[in-house]
Amino acid sequence: MSDTAPAPRRFRSSGRYSALRLLREALTGHRGWTPAWRKAEPRKQYQVVIIGGGGHGLATAYYLANHFGITDVAVLEKGPIGLGNVGRNTTIIRSTYYTPENIRFYDFSLKLWEGLEQELNFNAMVSQRGVVYTYHTDGQRDVMTGRANDMRLAGADCIELDRAALKNLIPPISLDNHRFPVMGAFMQPRGGTVRHDAVAWGYARAASEAGVDIIEHCEVTGLRQAGGRVTGVETTRGFIGADTVCLAVAGHSSHLAAMAGIRLPIESHALQAFVSESIKPFLDVVLMFGAGHFYISQSDKGGMVFGGGIDAHNTYAQRGTQWIAQEVAAEGVALLPELANLRILRQWGGIMDMTMDGTPIIGRLPLDGLVMNGGWCYGGFKAIPAGGYTTAHLIARGESHPLTTHMDVGRFAEGRTFDEPGIGPFPWMH
Amino acid sequence: MLRIPCPHCGTRDEVEFRYKGDASVRRPAADADLAQFAAYVYERSNPKGWHLEWWFHSAGCRQMLQLWRHTVSHEIHAVGTAQERLPTPPGVTRSASGGAAST
Numbered sequence: 260m261s262d263t264a265p266a267p268r269r270f271r272s273s274g275r276y277s278a279l280r281l282l283r284e285a286l287t288g289h290r291g292w293t294p295a296w297r298k299a300e301p302r303k304q305y306q307v308v309i310i311g312g313g314g315h316g317l318a319t320a321y322y323l324a325n326h327f328g329i330t331d332v333a334v335l336e337k338g339p340i341g342l343g344n345v346g347r348n349t350t351i352i353r354s355t356y357y358t359p360e361n362i363r364f365y366d367f368s369l370k371l372w373e374g375l376e377q378e379l380n381f382n383a384m385v386s387q388r389g390v391v392y393t394y395h396t397d398g399q400r401d402v403m404t405g406r407a408n409d410m411r412l413a414g415a416d417c418i419e420l421d422r423a424a425l426k427n428l429i430p431p432i433s434l435d436n437h438r439f440p441v442m443g444a445f446m447q448p449r450g451g452t453v454r455h456d457a458v459a460w461g462y463a464r465a466a467s468e469a470g471v472d473i474i475e476h477c478e479v480t481g482l483r484q485a486g487g488r489v490t491g492v493e494t495t496r497g498f499i500g501a502d503t504v505c506l507a508v509a510g511h512s513s514h515l516a517a518m519a520g521i522r523l524p525i526e527s528h529a530l531q532a533f534v535s536e537s538i539k540p541f542l543d544v545v546l547m548f549g550a551g552h553f554y555i556s557q558s559d560k561g562g563m564v565f566g567g568g569i570d571a572h573n574t575y576a577q578r579g580t581q582w583i584a585q586e587v588a589a590e591g592v593a594l595l596p597e598l599a600n601l602r603i604l605r606q607w608g609g610i611m612d613m614t615m616d617g618t619p620i621i622g623r624l625p626l627d628g629l630v631m632n633g634g635w636c637y638g639g640f641k642a643i644p645a646g647g648y649t650t651a652h653l654i655a656r657g658e659s660h661p662l663t664t665h666m667d668v669g670r671f672a673e674g675r676t677f678d679e680p681g682i683g684p685f686p687w688m689h
Numbered sequence: 690m691l692r693i694p695c696p697h698c699g700t701r702d703e704v705e706f707r708y709k710g711d712a713s714v715r716r717p718a719a720d721a722d723l724a725q726f727a728a729y730v731y732e733r734s735n736p737k738g739w740h741l742e743w744w745f746h747s748a749g750c751r752q753m754l755q756l757w758r759h760t761v762s763h764e765i766h767a768v769g770t771a772q773e774r775l776p777t778p779p780g781v782t783r784s785a786s787g788g789a790a791s792t
Binding site for chain 1: 690691703704707708709710711723724727728730731732733734735736737740742758760761762763
C-alpha cells in the first residue's frame with residue numbers, strides 16, 4: 260500500500276529524549292546531554308552522497324538508513340545544516356492541491372508529519388491547527404468545491420465553511436472588505452504548521468544515529484564522471500567518491516546540474532516571508548486570502564508569520580523586492596484589518612526552484628547514478644517527509660515510488676507535464 | 690527595487706515593467722526534432738550570474754526591452770531594444786544560437 264504511511268521504526272539512542280530523562284537530568288544538573296548529531300569528517304567513498312543538508316537531503320538520508328537499509332551515506336552541506344530554505348519558509352503543512360497525483364503525494368507527506376515526532380523522538384511542534392482558504396467569487400467557490408471533492412476522493416480531508424462559521428472560527432477576519440468581500444471558505448483541518456528548524460535537527464539527529472555522516476562546511480564544486488556515470492563529487496574538502504549522487508539543493512538545482520552539463524526546466528526565484536512583533540493569541544489557524552496571494556499564521560512566540568507571491572524575475576539573492584512586500588501588506592490588512600497596528604520585525608527571502616509546470620522533480624537525471632530531488636516551487640517544506648521517503652525509495656530500489664512516477668524530469672519532453680497552477684511554462688507568472 | 694534605464698523613457702522603477710523571462714532562448718528551425726523543441730520550450734540555463742532577459746515597459750513606452758542583469762547583485766549591465774545586440778558583460782560568452790553562457 261503506497262498511500263499509507265510506513266510503520267514508524269524505532270531507533271535506540273544513548274541520548275533518547277523522554278520526560279523521565281528530563282527529570283533525571285534536572286536532578287543531576289543537566290550534565291548528561293550530548294550533541295544531537297555527530298560532526299562527521301568526510302571519508303573517501305560512500306555508497307550514496309546527498310548534496311544539500313536541508314529538509315529533503317536530511318530526510319532522504321534518514322529514510323535511506325532507517326527504512327531502506329542503506330547506511331553508507333553522506334550528506335554534504337556548504338554551510339551549517341538547516342540555514343537554507345528549511346529555515347526560511349512559513350512552516351505550513353497541507354495537502355490542498357489540484358491534481359489527484361499531487362494530492363496523494365502531499366497527503367502521504369501529511370500522514371508522515373502526523374507520526375514524525377514519535378518516529379524521530381524529537382519535538383517538531385507539529386500543530387494541526389487547520390488551514391483555511393477564503394473564496395470571493397462564484398467561480399472560485401466552484402473551483403475550490405472541485406478541489407475539495409478531489410481531496411476527499413483521495414482520502415484527504417476538506418470541509419466547507421459558510422460566512423457565519425468562518426467569522427466564528429476567526430473573529431478578527433473582515434468578511435465585508437470593500438473590494439473583495441468574503442463569500443465563504445474551505446478548510447483542511449489536518450493542515451497546520453511545524454517548527455521548521457526542529458525538522459532539520461530531528462532528521463539530522465536520527466540519521467546520524469543510524470550511521471549517516473553529516474558533513475557541514477563542505478561545498479560541492481564539481482561532479483566527476485567517467486564512462487557516462489557519475490563517480491563522485493569535487494568539494495572544498497577534497498574529492499568524495501560515490502556510487503549514487505543525489506541533488507537536494509532546491510533553489511540551486513540548475514547551478515549543480517550545470518556541473519554535469521545538464522540543463523533543467525527550472526528558473527530560480529525569490530519568495531519573501533515576514534514576521535511581526537509578538538502579540539497575544541490572535542489567530543489559531545493558518546489563513547489564506549483567496550483574492551490575492553497572502554497566507555498567515557501565528558507562531559508559538561506570538562509573532563504573525565506571513566508571506567505572499569514570488570518575485571517575478573530570476574534571482575539567487577536571498578532578499579525580495581519592495582513592491583511585493585507592499586502588496587503582501589495590503590492584502591493582509593484587507594483580510595485582517597487589525598494587522599495595520601503591527602510592526603514588521605523581520606523580512607527575508609528564500610530561493611525557489613520554479614519548474615515549468617509547477618510540479619516538483621524527483622527522478623533520475625540523464626547521467627547514470629545521478630538523481631535529483633528539487634523543483635519544489637514554493638511547496639518544499641510541507642513535502643519534506645514524503646520527498647525524503649520517495650527519494651530514498653528511488654535510490655534504494657532503482658525505480659520511482661508509485662506516488663512520484665509523474666515527477667520525473669522526462670515528462671517535459673514527452674508532453675506529460677503536470678500543470679498544477681495551470682499557466683504553462685512561465686514561472687514568472689505565478 | 691530595480692531601477693531600469695529604459696532607452697526611450699529614462700530610468701524608471703521596476704513597478705512600471707513586466708518581466709518576460711529568458712531572452713537567450715532561440716526558436717529552433719522548423720525542421721528541428723522534438724528534443725530541440727522541448728529544450729526550447731522548457732529548458733533554461735538559469736545562471737547564477739549574468740542573465741539576458743526580456744522586460745516589457747507596460748506603464749511606459751510599451752516596448753519589449755532586453756536587459757543584461759546579474760542574478761545575485763541585481764546590477765544592470767546593459768539595456769536595449771528587442772532588435773539590438775547588447776554588449777555582453779565581462780566573462781560571458783554567447784553561443785552561435787544566441788544563447789548565453791555565464792562563467
